[in-house]
Amino acid sequence: MRFFSALFVLLAVTARAEELTVVTWGGAYEAAQAKAVFAPFTKATGIKITTARYDGSLTALTARADAEGWDVIDMLEPTAITACDAGLLARLDHAALTKAPSDFAPAKLRPCSLPQNVFATVMAYAPNAFPGVKPTTIADFFDTARFPGKRAIRKSPDDILEWALLAEGVPPSQVYDLLSTDRGLRLAFRKLDQIRDHIVWWEDAADPPRLLAKGRASMASGYNGRFFAAQQAGDPLSVVWHGRIIGHEVWGIAKGTDAPDAARRFLRFATRPDTMARLSERIPYGPARQSALPRIGLQPGTGIPMRDHLPNAPQHGPTYLVRDSLWHSHTADLRKRRFDAWLARGEDDG
């Protein structure tokens, strides 16, 4: 009898462990993940992976995670911090997940998240929009007199407020200190006022290259990997690395997961240096581990040396900002409130 119950438990565990729902962002990013992470994981462990797509928001996590049986979630670090505080993510035992915690520095191992890659929010422009002088700095993004045309911006207070202060000449090291004051927020929104009538909002990370390609915007904010993929697909867009905002993408495990062991196994596999390097060879998001950097080689198929396209490649210049995830997480409500008020004010002004 005991034997049968043990067998039953074993079977139940393996049965559940055979399938893992990994939630990610779709597009070029997910395609790269499928080749670099998901398929090798299934091959190595026999655990099947089904993917789900979400918009990265906390609302989606709250509404869909349990209903759709989410197990592992690919998240922006600030969202992961907020979700962790809200009890939506499982706490991680980092000692069991990685043998070399210092290898992740300067990324941080937070209670519910394990860093996986480094991406940058950059600005890109359609070259045919500016046949003469080209934009080179983040200040040019806000200068519609010299560089006319629509600006495609993510409809969110993330990143654009930082850019507004960088454009005012604030050095990156002081951006968050200044944005923490009411005066700094006012200053940022005043900068946004300068381009208020020229904004095209986007919400899907795949949109910015499309908006540029279709000529609906002359400049756009977006993620460096997406712009790179569009360039490879033949879109003639140019990326400006000045003022890039570097953020960390993390893995989290949903609190309600029914396959915690498989999920942890996946995290261990996904954050191995060779897995990270494989992803970076397919999409130019930097690895979160130092030891993965020297393993990155040429992109399969095209032979492009991918290290040159990572957000932290030295030739991109010294003006960049590293996103303060904790600050982002703790000020999300305030910034959203101010951002919504600013949006509404525009409509009132009509």
Next chain:
Amino acid sequence: MRRPRRGWPALDASGGDIYEKKKTGGIERTRQLRKTAHMVVEKSPEEPAVAPPAQRALILMLCALVIGAAASLAAIGLTDAVSWLNDGLLIAPRARVQYEAAGWLVPLATVAVPALGGLIVGLIWRYVSSARRPLGPPDVIEAVQFERALPDLRSGVASTLAAMVSLGFGASVGQYGPMVYLGAMLGGLVRRLRLGVPNLPAIAVACGVAAAIATAFNAPVAGLVFAHEVVLRHYSTQAFAPTTVSAVTGYVLANVVFERPALFLVQFDGVAHGYEFVLFGLLGLLCAGLAMGFMRLILRIATLAAQSRLPVLLRPMAAGLALGVTALWLPDVLGIGKEALRFATIEGAFGAGELAVLVTAKIALTALCIGFGFAGGVFSPALLIGILFGALFWTAIDSTGLAPTSGVAVYAICGMMALTSPVIGAPLTTILIVFELTRNYDLTIAAMVAVVFSNLIAHRFFGRSLFDVQLARRGTDLSAGRDRARLQAMPITTCLTHDMIRATHEEPLKDIQNRLAASPWSEAYVTDAEGRFVGVLPQGAETPEPPSLQFHDTTTVLEAMQSLRGFIGDAIPVVDRDTGKLIGVVSEASVIEAYLDISQTLRREENAVL
């Protein structure tokens, strides 16, 4: 290498060494003077042997390296501790904004934290510090200028601790004063070692100061110049080389090892119009006025605080409470205000009204915090007040619409430096700080114009710096130079002779005259039975007459020198001011010898190579 003779500097026959043996005759007298001159020379009765030049060079460089590294690490440690406290105690905006949703928490911290910090500082003065007050640049200047030791280590550590608490809990005071003292204190430890290098104690202190400033501002040249301009007040090769080594050590540690970011990068493309230099000069003049107002208020509030009936223990807390309540509607006044410093360089970040209110509030609250016993400097508040005033000046010029300008940044920086320079009394340092902080040549030229005019006016109508005026109020006046100040600090009692002919007026006249005739003296000094001075009795005279010149025990060598003009006689009687008793006499020669001795000490120090 010849062994130096014990007890006196080695004689270097090659003539390259200036520490040569003094002419005989002066030696005994000088040694006696040194023994008794408690105000000037606190050296042990036995002169340490002077080491050979190569060894001196090695000692100086090693001291410079060790002190430079220690002072730099201490400055970094203090900055980090303050920043950690600021974050934890919700003083830093970056920490405050993250608890914005907690409702009452941030306002509560705003009022309670500075008050609590004040209480802790009050307790430190009472129970830890033996000096019972903050120590700062004036104490360093005094120690170096008079070859004295710094106040005791315990008070120094207590002062640093109090400064850390003051700054960490958001008091409106500066961090550079405490850093300078911390560096000086570490350098001052060298004094305890007998290393056989003349002037080493002063140089070691200057090394600590240079490293602290070099670290704090990421500015090694400014650190080096500050140590000379404010602390040493002379340029000798002997001091220049070690302070340079120290400053560079501090810079390397801060910049290369710890990769501290530059403090204040400003984008500026150059002064667009020639007439703007006139405006910079004008801004300098206005800043001089404001700086004098600021310094007078600091001194005034300190006086008022001393007279107030508020218990000393509670004074810092009262100031903290006033600061916290003001910060509820004007959060920019809390702490060092590095956010406001940056905003001032951005056009339109402040309205003219806001700037005026903030300048006034910052002046008043800084004076209050310092006067009521918080520990901290005036350097960084001066930077903030100046930059805000510079922005205000630009806003006023810009609003007239009469002439186009090069933007707010250059006026803000000019204001910042023009206000700071008279406060710390260091025009060269402030100019160099602009250069090293902004790495912008155009900005430096503009700031230079504002700084010199401001410094000129404030020096003429107020004094060299707040430090010097504070020292002068304590009785140490450096305004007429080091030599004069040392003569002034040296009491005439250090030149006393007791082997004169002393008589009471009860002694028969004949006996006195006989004793006089048998001695080289031409006058006897007559007292009453209690020893009170009555007069001098010249040889052959019948009654004692009042002396042509008489000194008190409080008379300084400087006063003595000045009153000696036209004096004829053996010696001048020195009388206790309170009891009227005759203490002894001083001869004209011994006063002049004391004067020459000080001049020689200074000359040697200022021209020393190793």
